[in-house]
Amino acid sequence: MKQSRLQSLAAQSMEADNKLKYYNQLKALFDKAKSLQQSVMDYRLALNDFDNSGLLKKAFDAGEISLIEYILELSIYYVNIENLIQTEREMNKAIALLNQYME
Numbered sequence: 001m002k003q004s005r006l007q008s009l010a011a012q013s014m015e016a017d018n019k020l021k022y023y024n025q026l027k028a029l030f031d032k033a034k035s036l037q038q039s040v041m042d043y044r045l046a047l048n049d050f051d052n053s054g055l056l057k058k059a060f061d062a063g064e065i066s067l068i069e070y071i072l073e074l075s076i077y078y079v080n081i082e083n084l085i086q087t088e089r090e091m092n093k094a095i096a097l098l099n100q101y102m103e
Contacts, residue, residue: 029098036091043084053077 053074060070 026098026101029094029101033091033094033098036087036094040084040088040091043080043087047077047080047084051077 056065056070056073059065060067065073
C-alpha cells in the first residue's frame, strides 16, 4: 500500500511539474511574440518618420550629393527595412508556434 501511495504521489508530482513547464513555455513564447510585435510596430513608425528617400532623390537630381552618397544613404534605409522584415519573421514564427498549442 505504501509503495502504491508513493507511486501515486510521484505521478501527481510529475504531472504538476509537467503542467508548470508547459505553462512556462507558453508564457515565454507569448511574451516573446508580444515583445516582437511591439518592436515591429516601433520599427514601422520609425521607418515612416525617417524615410527620406524622396529628399535624397531630389538632392541627387539637383547635384547636391554624389551618387556614392545617394547609394550609401539608401543602403542604410534598406538595411533597416531588412531588419524590420527579419523581426516580423521572428514574430510570425512565434505566433505560429502559439497557434500550434491552440489546436
